[in-house]
Amino acid sequence: QTVVTQESSFSVSPGGTVTLTCGLSSGSVSTSYYPSWYQQTPGQAPRTLIYNTDTRSSGVPDRFSGSILGVKAALTITGAQADDESDYYCVLFMGRGVSVFGGGTRLTVL
Amino acid sequence: EVRVVEFGGGFIQPGGSLRLSCAASGFSVSSNYMSWVRQAPGKGLEWVSVIYTAGDRYYADSVKGRFTISRGNSENTVFLQMDSLRGEDTAIYYCATANRHYDLLTGIYSYYMDVWGNGTTVTVSS
Numbered sequence: 001q002t003v004v005t006q007e008s009s010f011s012v013s014p015g016g017t018v019t020l021t022c023g024l025s026s027g028s029v030s031t032s033y034y035p036s037w038y039q040q041t042p043g044q045a046p047r048t049l050i051y052n053t054d055t056r057s058s059g060v061p062d063r064f065s066g067s068i069l070g071v072k073a074a075l076t077i078t079g080a081q082a083d084d085e086s087d088y089y090c091v092l093f094m095g096r097g098v099s100v101f102g103g104g105t106r107l108t109v110l
Numbered sequence: 111e112v113r114v115v116e117f118g119g120g121f122i123q124p125g126g127s128l129r130l131s132c133a134a135s136g137f138s139v140s141s142n143y144m145s146w147v148r149q150a151p152g153k154g155l156e157w158v159s160v161i162y163t164a165g166d167r168y169y170a171d172s173v174k175g176r177f178t179i180s181r182g183n184s185e186n187t188v189f190l191q192m193d194s195l196r197g198e199d200t201a202i203y204y205c206a207t208a209n210r211h212y213d214l215l216t217g218i219y220s221y222y223m224d225v226w227g228n229g230t231t232v233t234v235s236s
Contacts, residue, residue, distance in 0.1 A: 093221070097166060
């Protein structure tokens, strides 16, 4: 069974840049997995940030960007702000209708 | 405004059944892929199911054979029928639109979750 991997936690200083990654337990992530990224603050519903690797969802500031870095999908936050402190999840489309979430990364801004 | 609202959560004993509803407004569920995602207490998000516009239905292995996704076009609502419920099905269940993307190079239809509801809580316990 394929597992989608993410860092469990990460920290960034206010104003700093952080890159969160999304990989596979076996194999490489490419654009053919159509990676998407979601932000969730505690007690709230998720919010869509990025889809199809690097397309920002409506209303998402351009300090959030998506890419493929090596064998993983990546979410980069440039100029981190206090309210970026959240859980971040990636999703990979596995084909045949099936999507799989990564375990999520808890981002701390301090 | 595109909006989805979930209903139907509650407390149910193991082995029981529950049907969740996702009422849509601002768009037609018959013209959109629609998905369900859940989150167990203190855990991450887990994709559960999707229904395509043509009626194709797909499920996570953890719910396959027990859960059924469907839609009522006249009610503009998507449903998740959950049978043979287990303790590990305890979670907040979110409904989300699943925006379709067609890759011209590969001919593959994929989707991503876009508009989310606030969720409905299901607790399975004796």
